[in-house]
Amino acid sequence: MKKQILKFIVLLSIFVIIHSGCHVNLFNRPNQTTLLALKNRYSISLNSDWTGKKPEILLATLDTIYQYADDQNDTFKASVWVISDEEMQDDVVIKTVNSLQLVTVNRDVFANEESEDLLETKKRLLHIIAQFITEDWSNIQAATLLLKDSTDRDVIELVLKELYGLSIVRKDTPEANKIAQILRKYVGEVHVSEFSNEDLIKLMKVYELFPRGLDKIPRMKYLLRRQQAPYAGSAWIVADCIEYDARTFRIKNQSEFKRIIIHEKAHFLWEYALNGKLRTAWSSLGGWHKDPNNNNRWLKSKNRDEFVTDYAYAKNPNEDWAESVAFYLSRPNKLRACSLDKYDFIDRVMLQYQEGGVPFKRLQHIDN
Numbered sequence: 001m002k003k004q005i006l007k008f009i010v011l012l013s014i015f016v017i018i019h020s021g022c023h024v025n026l027f028n029r030p031n032q033t034t035l036l037a038l039k040n041r042y043s044i045s046l047n048s049d050w051t052g053k054k055p056e057i058l059l060a061t062l063d064t065i066y067q068y069a070d071d072q073n074d075t076f077k078a079s080v081w082v083i084s085d086e087e088m089q090d091d092v093v094i095k096t097v098n099s100l101q102l103v104t105v106n107r108d109v110f111a112n113e114e115s116e117d118l119l120e121t122k123k124r125l126l127h128i129i130a131q132f133i134t135e136d137w138s139n140i141q142a143a144t145l146l147l148k149d150s151t152d153r154d155v156i157e158l159v160l161k162e163l164y165g166l167s168i169v170r171k172d173t174p175e176a177n178k179i180a181q182i183l184r185k186y187v188g189e190v191h192v193s194e195f196s197n198e199d200l201i202k203l204m205k206v207y208e209l210f211p212r213g214l215d216k217i218p219r220m221k222y223l224l225r226r227q228q229a230p231y232a233g234s235a236w237i238v239a240d241c242i243e244y245d246a247r248t249f250r251i252k253n254q255s256e257f258k259r260i261i262i263h264e265k266a267h268f269l270w271e272y273a274l275n276g277k278l279r280t281a282w283s284s285l286g287g288w289h290k291d292p293n294n295n296n297r298w299l300k301s302k303n304r305d306e307f308v309t310d311y312a313y314a315k316n317p318n319e320d321w322a323e324s325v326a327f328y329l330s331r332p333n334k335l336r337a338c339s340l341d342k343y344d345f346i347d348r349v350m351l352q353y354q355e356g357g358v359p360f361k362r363l364q365h366i367d368n
């Protein structure tokens, strides 16, 4: 009897040892809470390649960028993430399969998953996430809406570059010196200051108002933030750069902030989206004509109440356009009330670029 009990204990021990061994090898499954959080917060599903700490690391990295709420799952487009041993550029391959995004991540990213120092892994994941969100407009929209104000700077700048083709001009760089030299003639000495993450997110939220086909515009390449210069305007365009005065980012009135940001981008549309024929057609809506005695001056035959602002009325067709586009995108009722014709004109131009992925060639074609 004792022998049988002993045999049973030995067998039981072997079973426990084998089973715990199996537990390590076969049941190395991620925590269900982590998987649920990925699904609920980011609409991300993982396949069975995501063993060990990988799901937790992915979730933690996403959470450092986003302000999540557990009911935001319809904000991000659904995606399935898998891991592959294949070599790939930038650690990731993103494909759309039946309206699902399939994200294939390089296994090498997680080479150090068991180590204490995950900095390198998280850095590579941040770049994968940035590529994932800029791949699809609905994701970028969700992403910029949910970006934490104090998020990773690399991600914000990558989004700015990938989506809007914009780079930041930094102090003491050749671009900064070139721009400062031009500005000196108009506003005196200019000092470059750093955009905060919050400034850049605020800018992107306004750029989102434009149709997707106008996200990137040739020659609109740089953004510069200048230290407050008392005698300069809120924003200027210098060559291929929009430079904003620091005080622009302190404007509390949202409509006013949007007006300034849209206005400057609209000048690039005037330059690259409207051909001569369209510009003439636009000018006639405001009754604009050149002063026969002074070729630099514009006169108009329409009344002040057909212009959205004093500035639009005071200057020229280009400023009228920039102000009107600003109202079209931020306060359309006001533009409609001033001039239905101008509203319809801008509406027609914008409609052409409403769908994402319209190649800019179309704009250049119109420009010819």
Ligand SMILES: [Zn+2]
Pocket: 263, 267, 319, 322
């Ligand atoms: Zn202007």
